[in-house]
Amino acid sequence: MSGGKRVPVMSPQTRMARERRTSRRNWSFPxxxxxxxxxxxxxxxxxxxxxxxxxxxxxxxxxGLPLLQAVLSTPLSLRLVGIPVAxxxxxxxxxxxxxxxxxxQLRRAERLERH
Numbered sequence: 001m002s003g004g005k006r007v008p009v010m011s012p013q014t015r016m017a018r019e020r021r022t023s024r025r026n027w028s029f030p031x032x033x034x035x036x037x038x039x040x041x042x043x044x045x046x047x048x049x050x051x052x053x054x055x056x057x058x059x060x061x062x063x064g065l066p067l068l069q070a071v072l073s074t075p076l077s078l079r080l081v082g083i084p085v086a087x088x089x090x091x092x093x094x095x096x097x098x099x100x101x102x103x104x105q106l107r108r109a110e111r112l113e114r115h
Contacts, residue, residue, distance in 0.1 A: 054105040
């Protein structure tokens with residue numbers, strides 16, 4: 001072995017990743033003017049308010065569906081494709097409903113940003 005100086009060898013991707021990591025630390029949001037700050041704060045409040053409403057609907061869906069099913073006491077003998085309906089409802093209803101809630105929330109937030 002030669003007694004020369006050891007040189008670290010790394011791929012260009014590693015070098016770029018290290019540079020990217022250090023450059024992100026010093027970044028901050030650009031300062032907003034008074035009117036921009038006021039508009040951004042109002043938009044944030046409005047979107048947060050709508051988000052809380054959507055979250056409440058999600059809680060109603062997740063906790064209300066089993067309660068509703070218990071109150072209605074769906075007969076265990078009722079079957080769909082050989083599977084009890086009491087098993088299908090908690091599996092098949094919440095996920096499409098959550099997708100609709102998310103889609104509705106996104107549309108409402110985008111509408112607020114446009115106005």
